[in-house]
Amino acid sequence: MTNRINSVARLMLLAMMSGPVGAALAAEPGLAGKRVFYVTRLNEVPGATERHRQIQQQGLAADRRVAAHLESMGLKVTFVDQTVSPSKAAGFDLVVLSSVVQSREMADTGFKDVPVPLLTWENDLMDSLRLTGRRKGVDYGEVEKEHYIRVINAPHPLAGGVPAGKTYVYPRDVMMGWGVPARAANVIATLPGDPDKAVVFGYEKGATMDYDFVAPARRAALFLDNDTFSQLSPDGVKLFDASVEWVVSGHGI
16 A cells, blocks of 8 residues: 555646656655666667667657656666676676567576666566576567556556556557566466456565576566557556665665
């Protein structure tokens, strides 16, 4: 209930205000000063076409909106390029792997091993992170058009107070990522009518992930696409905020 009230209050405050004052008023006390290692695509790929450059810039702009929201929660965000060494995340409280990264450039990424809580919405990295198995379209993937999800584990903190049942997380159909996690995962929400395909889920530190990989810290995955964060419904924002809060709160446990 507290998460739900806090998310609603933050939405109202951010709608009325902008800048440091609004961010400070809306900040979550438990997150204040926590450091985020935000992995995106800062640099253009050598030889990129004009179209690819536009996509990269649009993705970076979307990530800056996510970062602004994280900062409104009291977090301190540091952007890094996808080529960064995972070891650089040491000392941070949260790693965010954005879907703006080029997943083929991060195959079998070392970020799976970092002992720092991690949140991602890049479904094409779910296998490399051991969140799911390796079969695209079977163990992980995306649906082209969807805006509803079904919450199946409302009591869990990852649900952010969103009640059980079907709810919309976008006002209209957009692309939505999904994964089929290992049995040890906490599955919070799935695609409607497809209970095996999770759209919000997480692993506790020490839980057995896919391929018998043991989670070195909390892990969570969401349904977002590159530029859909700004389209989230109030329930969608609650789920996002709850994922951040849950992952970070496990640091040091």
